[in-house]
Amino acid sequence: MELYVHKIKSAENYIKTFIRWVFLASITGFIGGVIGTLFHVSVEHATEFRAENNWIILFLPIGGVVIAVLYKLFKMSDSTGTNQIISSIRSDQKVPFVLAPLIFISTFITHLFGGSAGREGAALQLGGSIGSFVGSFFHLDEKDMHLITLCGMSSVFAALFGTPLTATLFAMEVISIGVIYYSSLVPCLVSSLMAYGVSLYFGVVPVRFYLSYIPDLTLKTIIMTVVLAALCALLSIVFIVSMKKTEHLMESKLKNIYVRGFVGGLIIVIMTVLLKTGDYNGAGMNIIEKAIGGNARPEAFILKIIFTAVTIAAGFKGGEIVPTFFIGATFGCLAGSLLGLNPGFSAAIGLVALFCGVVNAPIASIVLSIELFGVEGLLIFAIACSVSYMLSGYYGLYSSQKIVYSKLKAEFININAK
Template sequence: MDVIKSKIKSALNYIITFFRWVALAGITGCVGGFIGAVFHKSVEFATEIRALDDFMIFLLPLGGLFIAMLYKRYNMSENTGTNHIIDSMRTEDKVPAVIAPLIFVSTVITHLFGGSAGREGAALQLGGGIGSQIGRIFHLDDKDTNVIVMCGMSGVFSALFGTPLTATMFAMGVISIGITYYSTFVPCLVSSIAAYVISLHFGIKPFRYVLSSVPELSLNSIFYTVLLSALCALLSIVFCVTMRRTEALYEKIKNQYVRILTGGIIVVVLTLIVGTRDYNGIGMDVIEKAMNGDTKPAAFLLKIIFTALTIGAGYKGGEIVPTFFIGSTFGCLFGAAVGINPGFCAAIGLVSLFCGVVNAPIAAIILSIEVFGSDGLLLFAIASSVSYMLSGYYGLYRSQKIVYSKLKTEFININAK
């Protein structure tokens, strides 16, 4: 009798926990989806305004001063960002409530005046802030708060990119490399799906591309996929190191107002020198051209420089969409050089560079399916695995823990370089 009671109690515990997390994650996803949709529309509107008047780029330094003033006003370090969200998962530090509105406003300002940045950094910080606030409202303990923060991250990421499965696996695996928090699978998936549905309701188009041609699996296609993904792994290291070194150079300017003003002026001057606005803002149009086999030889290198100069100075946004830009343009260039379909190589470059900078191979493989479809899945899997292994212990997020070695089953527990 006692054994039966114990089993019933255990079954009830699973059922109650399941519905509890479905409810909490559903709420988080709905809130994240709504805020993510508003944020997406705001960035889109800011980009459209900038495109109407080339003079907007000259206001970038003033926009930077306003961002610095906002962070100073609310006693937030200009370095507070995605790393702070990741750190909060391992410590007792709470995500400040003000981080969500700050990153929302400052990212829109960055895009309005032509800073080179993405939006996923804002997505992770918005989501983390939303999740943390919901945790406070429902009086969750520290471990459950960590889960709800991950739900917030996956929800807003899903809303912005329209990739719910990628968002789920990204949130589960990006914090500690070598460990996937499967206990968060149901909550993160529910949050991602809820946010995705909300974003569709608001007319947010998912991040999708139809490839004109996908090569058959052969020794030739495998060889070129391995070669391209190996080069992208090297490029991911270059990108991460450039971001770190540029930030370190900026930090020699102690006054944050002078620092961000200087960065804004440099980006403006560089924009005038290159004579195009391709490297300001997100650059989705350039990514789309690369998918169609059209790119400029120096596009990937210039995007690295523009992004490092923008983010390093203190402007807000993210590095994932710039990674898509860099990977797709480099892949397109590679394809044209070796005689393989440039559009497909652009897709391989996008996925493998994403994998290299975030150290999330499963999320990268799922990204390839959600964005490009299942054709060529094995080639995308090969690209992700090669890039993951050869990119070493570098990453965009310095708070990311590399828990297990990429070379053997060995516990190393180091921070990403």
């Protein structure tokens, strides 16, 4: 009898927890979806405005100063942004809510004036702050705060990219590579789907690419994919090291953050004027699309690395994932054709493999390939992600990310990404 009472209590606990999280995650996802949509639309408008008024880039240096002033004003100059969100999942440190408006406005400024940056840093920070805010509102305990912060992160990611399952698995996988809190699966999926639904309702078009050609899984295709993925792994290290070196260089040479923002902006302006193209400003989704269509300039990936490194080092905001897509796709298009693969398909491989190399999250990367490109090339994408994961070493975009197990051995190492 007592056994049955115990069992019923236990079942009750499961159902209560389930309903509680569906409720909490729906709220988080709804807010994340609305803010994500607003953010998406703002950045879109900024990008369109810049496309029609390319003189506006001349104001980028001033934009850099404004961002520095904003962060100083709210005493967040030392904030490590996305890294702060990632650390908060593993500690009892709270995410300051002011991060949300700050990252929103400064990413908007960055895109309006033509800095080279993405949107996912903003997505993760906006989302993390929203989750943390909702959690505080409902007085969640420390452990549940971790889950709701993950919910928030995945919701805004889902709203921005239209990839709810990638968003869910990315948030779950990226914090500590090798350790997955599956208790966040239902919460993150619910908030991602909710945010995705909200974004669709407001007419946000999910990021999707059409692959006109997908090769069969022949030995030649496999070998060339492995080579391409290995090159992407190498490129991921080059990209990350370039970012960090540029950051250190600018920090040491330009100690004053206003000067740094101004000079960084100025460098981007000069490069843009010299190159006579706006291809490397903003996120560059159009260039990514062209690459996946099979066309990319051979120097594009190098230039995008330089533009992004300078932009981020100068203090502009937005994140590095869309630039990663850009660099991976243009590089893949180039390298793939040299290897005898279809250029458009190689661009897709490059995009996913470079993403995997810089975030060290192979499962999210494989699912990303499905949500962006469909399922037909699944095994080839899986090969590319595995190889890129293994060979990209312990470098990573997020230095607060833990890599818990060795990439080469079945052993516990628990180090921070370099």
